[in-house]
Amino acid sequence: MKSTKSLKDIINASNMDSDMTEKQINILSAAIELFSEKGYEATATSEIAKKAQVAEGTIFRYYKTKKELLFAIPKALSKVSLFEIFLEDFNEILNDEHDNFEDFLRKIIMNRKKFVSETAPILKVIIQEVPFHPELRSKILNTVIFPSTENGISIIEKFKLKNQIVDMPSTTIINLIITSIFGYLFVHYIALPELPENEQDLEYLIQYILNGIGQNSTLKNTPR
Template identity: 35%
Template sequence: MKEPIEEWLEELNKLSDEKNMTDKQLKIVKAASEIFAEKGFAASSTNEIAQRAGVAEGTIFRHYKTKKDLLVSIVAPVMAKLVAPFVMREFYKVLDSQYDSFDQMLRAILENRLVFLEKHMHVLKIFIQEIPFHPELQEQFEKLVLQKVFEKITPNIRRFQNEGTLADWSPYTIIRLTISSLIGYVAIRTVYGKREGSIWDDEQEREATIAFIMKGLAP
């Protein structure tokens, strides 16, 4: 069975508009993805990446001028090629479905995205760590993810507001507050909930998070 990062690299290579990556490039990108996820971009070195990839450090610079170019080569294509058509396609099915209530929609979103997060956390850690520090990545994330999610969720929010079950605030505010709470739940679940000996009760925490959101957004 293939590791998630190997599936991701295959997908990235297959969807690339340019000539498919060479074996050495794939090794470099795989090694860089692992090290960036483990240590963060700033603490990683091209020498360390080269050693893990089993190539000379000069080989990296033949393909990528700087370490930043290597980071962008990992994140940008993933953002453009995977987040939009590959990652988001399953999410769109959830967002396009009809729900009787906002909390029912939140449960469907959490169930859908938690499965994805657990499978691709290795690569997504790079997003979480690096997007706040790189404006070009922020711009792509906003364009390819946030705007599309906003467009999909807004009609549902408007419907629930018309039914009198959600506060009459702007959809942007409702989405921002909801995402903040959900990200907090996912982050603690990822860091603490999976730890051996943890007293984390996932179902209880998930329901408490949804209840907190619903009470805060009550009309």
């Protein structure tokens, strides 16, 4: 069974001073889990109240409508620095010295698998809401995407100098790696968690990426 972290777990782990009450945190944690499992429309506030162990009226003391509760989730996630947590151990890998591209790739995949599997319900709600919240999208771009891409490009350049990966534009290589890894993790842990996962699948994913951008790739002579 996959172990996941709730909003409450993340708040406790981040040691942040939250302006939310314990009941609010429990309500939002319950809403995230149920919206992720059943979808927003199919989830009743009575179910959220039961899971949060509060009276249904307590929800409406904090949030006038179910929609207001939904919109409170991205705001809460922004406050708890989920995106900084996303990068915390990831940056350790990026900042390490790596002699071998395959080993680097394996560390990245295993690290992101752990993060996505632990925070799948929260990530699912974020993905659902990002199109409707420009401020959330901006925060993701500025605190996650841009910094990690910048660090990733410098690493890719080093492996290109070592002739371990093809001489393609580094931004293209980063995009291909991200698409492959997060496409796989999205399907298995967010979109279709019931899908059977072979223990060798991640190894196949590594080889799939290496065959595409490794030095033996047929893409190495592709016009730039």
